[in-house]
Every structure is written in structure tokens, then in C-alpha cells.
Amino acid sequence: MKQTGKRFALVNGRVVLPQTVESGKAVVVDGSTIAGIANSDELGDEIEKIDVNGNLITPGLIDIHTHGALGHTFNEPTAEAFGVITRENARRGVTSLLATPATAPISNLVDCLAFSRRWMAEEQDGAQVLGVHLEGPYFDLAQAGAQDPANVRNPDDGTVDALLEHQDVIRMVSYAPELPGALELTSRLAALGIVPAAGHSSAKEDEVAAAIARGLKHIIHIWSAQSTTVREGPWRKPGLLEVSLTYDDLTVEMICDNKHLPPTLMKLAYKCIGADRLCVISDATSGAGLPEGSHFRMGKMEYEVHDGVGMMFDRSCFAGSTTLVNDMIPILIEQVGIPLPEAIRMAALTPAGVIGVAGRKGSLEVGKDADIAVFNDDFVAQATLINGRWVENEVLKKRLKGRMS
Numbered sequence: 062m063k064q065t066g067k068r069f070a071l072v073n074g075r076v077v078l079p080q081t082v083e084s085g086k087a088v089v090v091d092g093s094t095i096a097g098i099a100n101s102d103e104l105g106d107e108i109e110k111i112d113v114n115g116n117l118i119t120p121g122l123i124d125i126h127t128h129g130a131l132g133h134t135f136n137e138p139t140a141e142a143f144g145v146i147t148r149e150n151a152r153r154g155v156t157s158l159l160a161t162p163a164t165a166p167i168s169n170l171v172d173c174l175a176f177s178r179r180w181m182a183e184e185q186d187g188a189q190v191l192g193v194h195l196e197g198p199y200f201d202l203a204q205a206g207a208q209d210p211a212n213v214r215n216p217d218d219g220t221v222d223a224l225l226e227h228q229d230v231i232r233m234v235s236y237a238p239e240l241p242g243a244l245e246l247t248s249r250l251a252a253l254g255i256v257p258a259a260g261h262s263s264a265k266e267d268e269v270a271a272a273i274a275r276g277l278k279h280i281i282h283i284w285s286a287q288s289t290t291v292r293e294g295p296w297r298k299p300g301l302l303e304v305s306l307t308y309d310d311l312t313v314e315m316i317c318d319n320k321h322l323p324p325t326l327m328k329l330a331y332k333c334i335g336a337d338r339l340c341v342i343s344d345a346t347s348g349a350g351l352p353e354g355s356h357f358r359m360g361k362m363e364y365e366v367h368d369g370v371g372m373m374f375d376r377s378c379f380a381g382s383t384t385l386v387n388d389m390i391p392i393l394i395e396q397v398g399i400p401l402p403e404a405i406r407m408a409a410l411t412p413a414g415v416i417g418v419a420g421r422k423g424s425l426e427v428g429k430d431a432d433i434a435v436f437n438d439d440f441v442a443q444a445t446l447i448n449g450r451w452v453e454n455e456v457l458k459k460r461l462k463g464r465m466s
Contacts, residue, residue, distance in 0.1 A: 067109060068092075072101045074113040074435065077120070077405050079424050088118055090431045093449040097427055113435050116443050120409040120424050121156025121432030122386045125233065125416055126194055126281060126314055126342035128161050128359060130349040130385065135160040135193075136169060136360055138176030147187025149350060151452040153387040154434030154442035157189045157413075157422060159232050163359045164197035164208040167220045174227035181230065189432075189447060191418060192232030195224065196281065199236035199243065200261035204286040207373060207380035208261065209362050217242025221249070228253050232416045235281045237262035238272035251276025256416060259301060261286040266299040273308070279415055280305045280313045282344055283330055284322055285379070306333040312415045314342040317389035317397075318382045320370035324396040336403035340411040341389050346371045346381035390440045 070087040076098065087104055089097035104110065128134050130149045133142035143160070150158055162173045177193050197208055199216040214220065216236060224231070234250055235258040236243060250257040259269060260281035265288065269277070280287075280301065288300030305313050306329070313334050317327060321344075330339055343349070348357040348366045355366045364371050364380035371380035386408050393404040406424075413423030421430050431449035434442055445452040 069109040070104055071113050071118055072110045074116050074118040076118045080402055090449050093431055095427055095429050095431050117436045119405050119434050121434050122154050122408045123412040124155050124158040124343050124386050125412045126161050127158050127345045128163055129347035130345055132347050134347045134359055136162045136165050138172045143180050150188040151445050153385045154445050155188050155386055156432035156447045157191050159192055159194040160190050161194040161196050164212045165360045167223055171223055174230055178230045193230050194233040196235045201237040201263045204261045204263055206286040207378055209360050215240045216246040231255050233258050235260040239264040239268040244275050247272045247275040247277055262301050263288045264301050266304055269304045280311055282314050282316050312338045314340055316344045316382055317341050317392050318384040319392045327397045336406050341386055341408040343386050344382045345385055348383040349385055387440045
């Protein structure tokens with residue numbers, strides 16, 4: 062990434078604010094922060110003006126649940142893997158993410174946590190890793206989905222301490238709240254300021270409610286690997302899905318690739334939960350960015366890119382997404398009918414709020430980090446700024462030639 066070295070303004074764009082889209086406005090950047098949202102015609106001659114050619118200027122997107130891209134995963138504690146994944150996300154307008162390793166042996170998860178700490182301590186070229194989202198390994202085996210069943214375990218088996226030795230880099234842990242030891246885990250996570258999140262679960266409403274009382278705050282990928290209403294005699298017992306749709310104090314994730322969920326279900330989630338609590342996540346695997354028919358791995362498990370999504374070979378289950386967040390925004394707008402400002406909120410400010418960074422990221426507001434994306438109408442990133450630094454891509458080189466030094 063290259064620093065501009067001076068105060069500048071992005072002009073001739075459509076600025077996407079939390080509630081509106083504004084033309085005739087400029088986003089002023091000073092160093093690593095947003096210094097102002099100003100009328101373009103009121104800018105003085107002393108400030109450099111960068112013409113974005115009528116494109117959309119949005120906050121950088123934030124993905125709090127992403128496993129990998131381009132053949133690599135966050136289960137690989139190497140600079141090559143983290144670099145490939147974060148640069149590809151930055152190239153797509155994603156400026157921050159949570160590194161999300163899949164269920165794996167505890168030793169691998171510990172190695173990934175230790176490497177993430179080292180990675181986060183240094184300036185990098187791609188999307189910022191804000192921490193780690195441990196998706197598992199504490200899941201209900203019946204709801205494991207494409208996670209490796211050999212590594213699914215209960216949280217009372219004595220392995221939690223090894224993971225929480227790295228509490229400083231863990232932002233979120235998702236687990237099945239009905240498992241033995243899960244309530245104790247919820248309390249520990251909440252006390253440490255780590256987001257307790259429910260997923261891959263067969264829990265009934267009363268079991269989820271018990272976890273909420275201990276500090277459960279978040280639900281991962283609605284409809285995917287979730288319990289739903291069951292009959293017990295004449296009685297109907299709601300599950301994690303119904304809790305996701307109706308409990309107003311929870312935040313909820315949704316995979317918006319138009320594969321995991323059809324538009325009707327995405328509309329239902331949006332109507333029930335709303336843009337301020339429902340956030341877009343990619344759940345991207347190492348298959349993201351690979352061509353149709355490619356095989357990819359998550360740990361020891363192998364899958365295929367089939368019909369634009371990760372798939373088990375027996376076609377019994379999806380195996381994560383192969384779509385990154387920027388390509389989900391048009392689906393929300395065109396297929397689900399969500400207004401542009403709300404779609405961007407769901408992919409930036411709402412996830413920022415989930416992990417406690419909305420005070421400095423997720424929207425174009427004065428004083429926040431200069432994490433900015435410039436998109437065309439198809440949401441192909443034309444330029445990306447992370448903390449005021451340009452992320453190089455081919456479109457940027459052509460459009461802003463000579464203005465990055």
C-alpha cells in the first residue's frame with residue numbers, strides 16, 4: 062500500500078452515508094482518518110482532488126466470517142496464506158475482516174491464533190485482520206455441515222483453556238449453546254469481551270435463552286446449520302432459527318450469495334431483523350475466486366466449486382461460499398430489494414458494531430479510519446483505501462495513475 066502523503070479529497074462520486082446517497086459531496090482524507098464530508102464546490106485550491114468518475118464512494122466493507130480465498134485458508138498459519146486472502150479481499154473493497162479458521166485439531170487452532178497475533182502486529186498490504194473468529198470446534202455433530210466431523214467436540218473436554226490463552230486476538234467464538242460446558246464457555250467469553258455466538262446447533266429456544274442470559278450476543282449464518290421448530294407431542298418447540306428472527310437483542314449473520322438462501326428467505330430475515338442487526342458475511346472458503354469445477358480444501362476436507370458455490374461431492378450440503386462480500390451487495394439490492402445505504406450498512410457498519418469497532422470503522426464519518434472503497438455500479442472495486450493508504454489494483458493503476466506517490 063502507498064500513502065498519498067498529504068490531505069486530499071475524493072470528488073465527483075456518489076457518497077454512500079449511513080442513511081443516504083449524496084452527490085456533490087467530497088470525502089476529505091487527512092493521513093489515516095476521514096477529515097470531512099464537504100461540498101465539492103467549497104473545497105479550496107490547496108487540497109488535492111481525486112476524481113472518482115461518478116462511481117460510488119462507500120465505507121470499506123467488513124467481513125466478520127471468512128475462511129479463505131484463492132486456494133488458501135486461515136487454517137494455514139503462514140504469511141503466504143494470510144497475504145493472498147487479505148490482498149484479494151482488499152482488491153474487492155473489503156478493508157477489514159476476522160480471520161476465521163474452520164474446525165480443526167486444537168493444535169492447529171492454537172498455531173493460527175499465535176500467527177494471527179504476529180500478523181496483526183505488523184503493517185500489511187491487504188485487508189486489516191482485526192482479530193480471529195473461531196468457528197468451532199464446539200458444535201453439535203448433527204449440525205456440523207461441511208465442518209470436519211473428526212474435530213467436532215464439546216466445550217467441557219478441557220481444551221478451552223488452550224484457546225483462551227490467546228484471548229487478546231480472539232474477537233468471536235461460535236459454538237452450539239446446548240452442549241455440555243457451553244453455558245460456562247458463554248460466561249467466560251462475555252467476561253473477556255469476546256463475542257459469544259451461536260451456530261451449528263440443534264438447540265431449542267430455552268437452551269438458547271439460557272445462553273443469552275449468560276451473554277450470548279450473536280447468531281452465525283441464519284438458516285445454515287440451525288435448528289428449527291420441532292413437534293413434541295402437540296407442542297411446537299422453536300429452535301435457533303426462530304430465535305434469530307424474533308429476539309431483538311441479538312445480531313445475526315446472513316450469507317447473501319443467492320445460493321445458500323433464496324431471495325424470499327433473505328427478505329424474511331431483513332424484514333424480521335433489519336439492517337442494523339443483520340449483517341452480510343461471505344463465509345468464503347479457499348474456493349473463493351477459483352473457477353467452476355475447482356477442488357479446494359478446508360483442513361483435511363475436500364470440496365468442489367459447483368454452480369458458483371462450495372459443495373460437498375455428494376451434493377448433500379453446501380461447503381461455504383465462493384463469493385466475497387462486494388459481490389453480495391448487488392444481490393441485496395436487486396434480488397432482495399434493500400436500499401443501497403442499508404445494504405452497505407449491513408456489510409460495513411453493522412458488522413463493525415458486532416465486534417465493537419463501530420466507533421472507528423464502518424461508515425464515512427469525520428474522525429473514523431479512512432477505510433474507503435470506490436465501486437462501480439456492478440460493485441467491482443475501482444480503488445480501496447485502508448487507513449488512508451491506497452491498495453493497488455489494476456483498475457486503480459489505470460484511473461489514478463501518478464497520484465499514489
